[in-house]
Amino acid sequence: MKAILLGTILAATATVTPAQAQDHGITLTPKVGYAASTDGESGRNKRDNVAYGAGLSTKITENTALELEYLRSGDARKYDTTSLNAYYNLPYGVLGSNNYVMAGAGHVHDNSSSVGTQIAGQFGVGHRFAATSPMPIKTEIRSVHYLDNDSNMNQRSHEMQALIGAEFKF
Numbered sequence: 001m002k003a004i005l006l007g008t009i010l011a012a013t014a015t016v017t018p019a020q021a022q023d024h025g026i027t028l029t030p031k032v033g034y035a036a037s038t039d040g041e042s043g044r045n046k047r048d049n050v051a052y053g054a055g056l057s058t059k060i061t062e063n064t065a066l067e068l069e070y071l072r073s074g075d076a077r078k079y080d081t082t083s084l085n086a087y088y089n090l091p092y093g094v095l096g097s098n099n100y101v102m103a104g105a106g107h108v109h110d111n112s113s114s115v116g117t118q119i120a121g122q123f124g125v126g127h128r129f130a131a132t133s134p135m136p137i138k139t140e141i142r143s144v145h146y147l148d149n150d151s152n153m154n155q156r157s158h159e160m161q162a163l164i165g166a167e168f169k170f
Contacts, residue, residue, distance in 0.1 A: 026170045027065075029055045029138070033163030035073060049073055051161060055085070063089040069104070079110045081120055098128040108146060119147045124161075136167045 035051040050073070057067035065087040073079050083106025090099045103123040110118070124142030142161040 025058070027055075027057045028168045028170070029057065029067075029165040030168075031055065031069075031071070031163045031165035033140075033161055035144075035159050035161045037157065037159045051163065053081075055165070057085075057087070063091075067104075069106070079108055081108045082106050083120065083122065085122070087126075100126050100128065102126060102140065102142070121145045121147065122161075128167075134169070137164065138167060139164045 030052075031054060032050065032052045034049070036048050051071050053069065053071035055067040055069040057065045059065045067085040067087065069081075069083050069085055071081045071083075083104045085102050085104030087100050087102045090101065101124070103121075105119065105121050108118040108120045122142050122144040124140050126138055126140035128136050128138045130136050140161070140163045142163070144159050144161055146157045146159075
């Protein structure tokens, strides 16, 4: 699954011509935040704790970008999420400037239980502070849905994530 996601983002990046690559570039965003489980089921191991990782993104158009992201929980369960996310910058006037929406899907591997691997879907909103500076800071709030890998694709669990990161442009 990771190879498929990496191949997809590399293919999307390859569609940007060299002249566009200078304008759009590649951005590395280290991230840290908190993931709070909202399952509410008694007896279930919660995933509440620190989440950290990084995203590698490229602009596709002036208002859209694709990101390959890796996040890891900091709790005893240690789960890894690799996802492909799409970002869309909201036009000025929609809740102010420098706001965006995001949606993505990916692969989750739980390193400490019998759950094994799952599929995750996520969506959220964010704000980029000092968007014109060499190192903008961005914040995001996401809703993440973990799905069973069976044919029913039932939701297995849900969590909210709050992340902050610094963008390094290349």
